[in-house]
Amino acid sequence: MIKKILIANRGDIAVRIIRTCKEMGIQTVAIYSEADRECVHRYLADESICIGPNNISKSYNNIDNIIYLALKLNCDAIHPGFGFLSENAEFAGRCEENNIILIGPTKEQMILMGDKSRARQTMIDLNVPVVLGSKEVLKSKEEALSLANEIGYPVMIKASNGGGGKGMRIINSPDEVFSSYELASAEALAAFSNSDLYMEKYIENPRHIEVQVFGDKFSNAIHLGGRDCSMQRRNQKVIEESLSDYLSDEEKNNLYNTALSIVKGVGYIGAGTIEFIVDSSKNFYFIEMNTRIQVEHPVTEMITGIDLIKLQISIADNKPIPFRQEEVVFRGHAIECRINAEDASKDFKPSPGEITSLNIPGGFGVRFDTFVYTGYTIPPLYDSMIGKLICWGENREECINRMNRALDEIIISGVETNVEFQKSLINSNAFINDTHYTKFIENNFIKALSIV
CATH class of the missing domain: 3.40.50.20 (Rossmann fold)
Known part of the structure; x- marks a missing residue:
């Protein structure tokens, strides 16, 4: 015990x-x-x-x-x-x-799913749809050029052991391949101590939808619904929500069943997230599995009433998942805004320093996960995220309204934050109408605001 x-x-x-x-x-x-x-x-x-x-x-x-x-x-x-x-x-x-x-999972499962190129081949063996791309790690920039020409542009190269947008480049033409390969390889080596890269066809304007899954040591597997993480900047998530209103119930169930087939197919144990991209025709493709708890796990907790950390610990303690899939009930809608100490007007430059005053929003359906307090000095050494504002509502519209109210209540003085940027994002027509996509911020939103 x-x-x-x-x-x-x-x-x-x-x-x-x-x-x-x-x-x-x-x-x-x-x-x-x-x-x-x-x-x-x-x-x-x-x-x-x-x-x-x-x-x-x-x-x-x-x-x-x-x-x-x-x-x-x-x-x-x-x-x-x-x-x-x-x-x-x-x-x-x-x-x-x-x-x-x-x-967390075993060493073997981390190796299997943590190596993106190996995980991709595993998905192919399990008949899970994947984006057209390399079957194994790229051996050279010359091989990358040959494969990109074969697949057709645009393509994306990614760090095989990567995540968080690091070691990732979109390539639009042959003359970009060599430089992008070298930059991505160097970035991957610095971030993950592994320079291996793989390639995929780049799906333009996709949605990013992931499924929270758990497996235990008794061959049980469950999903706790999906999260739409399509609001991103430089391949890093900015806003996450659950459940995704972009997909119909039938489309969601197909996604969930595919995620469960992966968990069962690899005998996965613990908390995991199966990440997919979804194209404009609602076709979905596996991109990776994160073998850990996610930053955005609170939105899943808000709509299920299940403590994901408690479930993680219980499974690690040799206990079975204490409920069946049919007992999982999804209620309402939840949205998470990542609150960062950064200056959006200066290309999101990190803003370390002392927090001179702090007011944390509250009220019904509002949660703020943070570690900062008045008088705390944010060091310039780590990720700029200082908190996660999570709101719940009976439906998406009510949840957006509650998030607006909660963002208005946040007071963080002494450092720059992205609170105003988040307010603008959730009130954008694209977010309200649920028509945004993974490159919306770079391609549309920032240009329209003229903030950088």
């Missing part, structure tokens, strides 16, 4: 995990870098300890130190959250070697 968990993360997800652990009667250990000495998660945990200096590789990505501390402090398990080591197969293997439960 899991009695003590080390949280190998920081920020809002660390706070989120601690809250659920407290409710489950599980003790927590928070780690923090020297830059995060005043981060609130270390004060909420039962124990906290500095893991290392500001350098990420020597702190939150320091596998040796994290394993050492987990053993020294008698932790039964480690929760990696998202980012950092959450999809690191080596870390998963080290946990297994030291009899520490990793709250």
Whole structure:
């Protein structure tokens, strides 16, 4: 039985995990870098300890130190959250070697689904639709040029071990291939310590819709509905919502059943997200599986009433999923706006610094997941996201209205934020009419606002 968990993360997800652990009667250990000495998660945990200096590789990505501390402090398990080591197969293997439960999938499943080119081939074997592209990792820029000419432009090259928009380039013509290949390869190496790339036909103006899934050690598999993550900037999500109103009920069910076939086909254990792109004809294609909890998991919690972190921990603790698929009830609509410390008028430049005043919105159907407080200094070292504003409504229209109200209530002084930018986004005709797509912000919205 899991009695003590080390949280190998920081920020809002660390706070989120601690809250659920407290409710489950599980003790927590928070780690923090020297830059995060005043981060609130270390004060909420039962124990906290500095893991290392500001350098990420020597702190939150320091596998040796994290394993050492987990053993020294008698932790039964480690929760990696998202980012950092959450999809690191080596870390998963080290946990297994030291009899520490990793709250996530096995090392083998991480390797299978974490390698995008290998996952793609697995989907083909499972008869899951995939976008036309390379069957394996690209061996050279010359091979990339040959394949791009064969597939037809535009194409997209992606980091095989990537995510978050890093190591990704859209190529519109042959003369862009070599430079894009070199840039994507270098970026992938820097971000993921792996320069491998693969290629896909680029679907123009797609929607990005993902399915939250869980599998357990008793061969049970469930889905908790879909999330529409089509509002993106530079391949990173900005607004997420659940359920997707873009698809009909029949189309949603086809998507959900496909996602479940993947979970069952690979024997997946734990929380996962199957990501698809959907074209203008409502055809969907597998793009990747994230083998961790997602930033946007709260919108799923809001419409299902299910604590996804609790379910993660329960599955890791050798318990079966405690309900059947037919018992999952979807109620209403939920939207999440990512609140970042950044200046939209200066090409979204990060805005670290001290928060001099803070008002967190509240009221019925409003949730704000954050780790900041008045007097907290945002360090210039990590992702600029400082909170997630999540609103629920009986329907999409009511949810948008509630989000407008909640955004009006946010006060964050001392640093620049994207709150006004988010207000403009959710009130854009494209979002209200549900006609936006993954490149809407770059291609339409920013140009219309003339803010950068």
